[in-house]
Amino acid sequence: MQIEAGNALPMCAPHTASHFHVEQQVHANGIFADIRHFGWTQSSRAVFQPDSYYLDFSIGPRCPTSRFYSNDRQLADPPGDIVFLPKGGAFAALSEPGEHSLLCLTFANERAMQLFEEDSIADLTPCQDVQIGRVRQGLARLVEELRNPGFGQDILLESMALLLVVELCRHFRHAQYDDRGVYGQMPGWRLRRIKDRIEAELASTLSVADLATEIRTSPRHLMRTFKATTGTTLTDYIAGRRIARAQEQLAQDDAMIKVIAGNCGFQSAAAFSAAFRKATGMTPREYREERGS
Structure with missing residues (x-):
C-alpha cells in the first residue's frame, strides 16, 4: 500500500496506472477516505493487495474493458460498482486503456478491525460486486460529504464508515452461516x-x-x-x-x-x-x- 509523500493517508495507488490524481481525502481515527481519478493508456496486469480492509465505490461506470481475473488466470465477470477486499486479500487485474473515478475507504480503526475479525465473520473473502443497498447509499453519502465538507466531518466520516462495516459484517455473517451448515x-x-x-x-x-x-x-x-x-x-x-x-x-x-x-x-x-x-x-x-x- 503506498503512502503519499507528506501525508499519513494510505493511498493504495495502482503502480501501473498511467496517471493518478486525488480529488479529496480525509482521515478520521483510523478511517481513510479519498476520491481518486486514474487511468491507463495501455493494457496492464497487476495484483492489488491492500494491507488493511478496503472498500471502493465507482463514481460513474467502471471502465468496461478492465476485468479482475482469478488464480487460474481466467477472466472473471466485470466488477460491479462496489468492491470489497479483506485484509491480506488480493485481486489480480487486467486494466485496459480507460478512466476510473473511485471513492476508496481503508480501515485501520480499532473498532472496525474488531468487527471485521469477529469469530462469526472472520472467514471474509474478496467480493468484486457487493450488492447491499445500505452500503451503496452510505458510500454515495460519503462522496457528497468529501466533495462538500461540513461541520463535524471527521465525526460523520467515522460514524458512517462504521455503519458500513456493520452492514458488510451482517451480510457476510449471514452468508457464511448458510455455507457452514454447522455453525x-x-x-x-x-x-x-x-x-x-x-x-x-x-x-x-x-x-x-x-x-x-x-x-x-x-x-x-x-x-x-x-x-x-x-x-x-x-x-x-x-x-x-x-x-x-x-x-x-x-x-x-x-x-x-x-x-x-x-x-x-x-x-x-x-x-x-x-x-x-x-x-x-x-x-x-x-x-x-x-x-x-
Missing part, C-alpha cells in the same frame, strides 16, 4: 481442498498462511475452524499425515531412510527418526524390519 465449522469443500493440498505437498514446507490463502481465509480462522471440524489441530494433522506417508513408503520400498524423510517433509533423517519414534514407538529402521521390508 463455527469449516464447509466441506474447504476441508477437502485443505486436505488435498496437504497430501499434494507433504514433501515441502507447508505454511499455514499458504493453506489459508488456498481457501481465501485468515490463518487464525483456518486453524480455529479446522480444529472445530476435525477435532485435531492443523499442525497435528499435518504431522500425522507425514508419519502415515512415511509408514507407507517404509513398508512398500527399500528407499534410503533419508530419501523417505525428504519425501515426507522432514529436514533431516535425524528429525524424521525422532518424530517417527515419538509417533510409533519405533525407529524407521525398526518399523521397516518389523514389516519384513
Whole structure:
C-alpha cells in the first residue's frame, strides 16, 4: 500500500496506472477516505493487495474493458460498482486503456478491525460486486460529504464508515452461516481442498498462511475452524499425515531412510527418526524390519 509523500493517508495507488490524481481525502481515527481519478493508456496486469480492509465505490461506470481475473488466470465477470477486499486479500487485474473515478475507504480503526475479525465473520473473502443497498447509499453519502465538507466531518466520516462495516459484517455473517451448515465449522469443500493440498505437498514446507490463502481465509480462522471440524489441530494433522506417508513408503520400498524423510517433509533423517519414534514407538529402521521390508 503506498503512502503519499507528506501525508499519513494510505493511498493504495495502482503502480501501473498511467496517471493518478486525488480529488479529496480525509482521515478520521483510523478511517481513510479519498476520491481518486486514474487511468491507463495501455493494457496492464497487476495484483492489488491492500494491507488493511478496503472498500471502493465507482463514481460513474467502471471502465468496461478492465476485468479482475482469478488464480487460474481466467477472466472473471466485470466488477460491479462496489468492491470489497479483506485484509491480506488480493485481486489480480487486467486494466485496459480507460478512466476510473473511485471513492476508496481503508480501515485501520480499532473498532472496525474488531468487527471485521469477529469469530462469526472472520472467514471474509474478496467480493468484486457487493450488492447491499445500505452500503451503496452510505458510500454515495460519503462522496457528497468529501466533495462538500461540513461541520463535524471527521465525526460523520467515522460514524458512517462504521455503519458500513456493520452492514458488510451482517451480510457476510449471514452468508457464511448458510455455507457452514454447522455453525463455527469449516464447509466441506474447504476441508477437502485443505486436505488435498496437504497430501499434494507433504514433501515441502507447508505454511499455514499458504493453506489459508488456498481457501481465501485468515490463518487464525483456518486453524480455529479446522480444529472445530476435525477435532485435531492443523499442525497435528499435518504431522500425522507425514508419519502415515512415511509408514507407507517404509513398508512398500527399500528407499534410503533419508530419501523417505525428504519425501515426507522432514529436514533431516535425524528429525524424521525422532518424530517417527515419538509417533510409533519405533525407529524407521525398526518399523521397516518389523514389516519384513
